[in-house]
Amino acid sequence: MKGSQWTNLPSVLRPGRYFLQGDEACAEGAIAAGCNYYAGYPITPASEIMEHICRRFAQLPGRVFIQMEDEIGSIASVLGASWAGARAMTATSGPGFSLMLENIGYAIITETPCVVVDVQRAGPGTGQATRPAQGDVMQARWGAHGDYEIIVLSPWSVQEAYDETIRAFNLADRFRVPVILLMDEGVGHLRENMTVPAKTSIYQRWKDLSRPPFGEVEVPPMPAFGEGARLLVTGSTHDAWGYRRTSSPQAQQQLVERLVSKILNHREEIQRTNTHFCEESKLDILLVAYGFTARSALGAVRLAREAGIKAGLLRLTTLWPFPENMVKELGAQASHIIMPEMNRGQMLREVQRVVPHAAGYHRTDGEVITAPEIWTAMQRILRSGKKRALEGKDLFS
């Protein structure tokens, strides 16, 4: 795209190895990506992101931190800052994320780039503030009202908390969308080694005052307030220059169509998956997992391999847009598919949409799923021969 480009910025942290917490790595990733506005409200298990950003912004020029009065104020001020030219972020957990969703919908229709981190905890409601869960997958996908596509990334390690946060900022500016970084308490509070490279690749926002900021091209230019663009930004259905067109079927159709297709047309660029032990053309059993659960799944694959079972892991780092081609391709090669998740099968249903014989393994008790219990479940399904033996009530018995 004209006027926009990728630039390599020198790393903010000295390049090298660090021993960090997932939440801290996410904060450092944001800083490396050029995040210069952060607004937040305290909530477990995401508060460490805000605290780390607060301490680090104080040492760096041109970066603004504020603790707002609530989560709605946090996301609202993030969007206001984004239109003022900021690379803006907020972080929260499930209950706070629920509060933010109206304004996330506003960000989608106004095409306002920002990064929203949701470090999931067990719910619903206040639930278990300090326990892990992966229950916000569908909320992240469909929490705002109306029809839209959204980008949701899910890191599984401290390294990825850093790398995927940087990628989230780039995707947000590249496609002018809010990008959700969906961690879980397991990853957020995990401490392990990570490496900071010397350079960070950054996508610069496209600015062009002569072209309409809300249409004409797939991802329109986005000038900032005060630059003379006379921006007319509204959450109502609007035309290419921002004028309200709330009773025009054509305007609504065109706008929604573009909001959806600007993501779907670039699926391949957004979708990131990893495979482990998936080299054979035919697998006995394929595990599909994401986030903290993928670590246990990899452990279970190793246990299976030791027992001579041809097992593999497909790990989803991009949850939405759902990497269905990859799931379909690998799933077709596997006799059995199991998706372990710390929820009652939110992503499983999406996987089953493309590979109907996939079975789920779930925990919703605020405990992480362990490698040995996945291995036990794998043995059960292999013994029974039934493709979907793990479904239904027996899961929880």
Added chain:
Amino acid sequence: MKKGTTASIVKYIRPRTFPTPFCAGCGHGILLGAILRAIDELELDFSQMLFVSGIGCAGWIPSPHYNTDTLHVTHGRPVAFATGAKLFNPRLNVVVIGGDGDIASIGGNHLIHAARRNMDITVICANNLIYGMTGGQVTPTTPRGARTQTTPAGNPEPPFDLARLVAAAGATYVARYSVWHVRPLIAAIKKALQRTGFSFIEVLSTCPTQYGRRNENPTPIGMLRALKQNCISMERAKTMRPEELAGKTIIGEFVG
């Protein structure tokens, strides 16, 4: 051209935005003009101004009419959006315009916290005592006893005194005028725009369509006359007995 005249403020209006969406007799058109007259008289750089507004009739005062950067946001949140824009780019002259439902009800939390923080923005609340766009429901500023769509037997709840609420929360400039009192209103807007810190102006506006016709005052001129009669200046109020002040609204500068 003389500053602050109708001919002089037309340049601030976005082309293709007239006629306005406001009902006949709505006070918001007077406020729309008053804000532009204040800006014109001060000769502010309009291109460095940002107008943030929420949902409701008053949200349409700047959006789409004002021909500079405008941000028309979710219901109740304009003060929070404005906070982000102002903090990130302090050179912007940020003005929030919203109704009583937007600013004082759903947005009440953001209002008092922005005042407490003394955010350097100007908030103008067009208070017509009712939810106009959604069909005439009760708001936190509807007078006790007033009839609305959701208080058919009369509002049982006492209203907020917005100017005093915001003054108590820590704003550096607080004033209340009505769309009848246009000259002092423009003077107050000028002060607020020049003041560093959180400035708040409550502007009593008329809504014959949703408020007046349910409360035995259905004509635009009748509603304006009522503002003239019921608004008492602070100086005059000092000389009046409490029983004389019952049902009256005190106007003037609460924090100067």
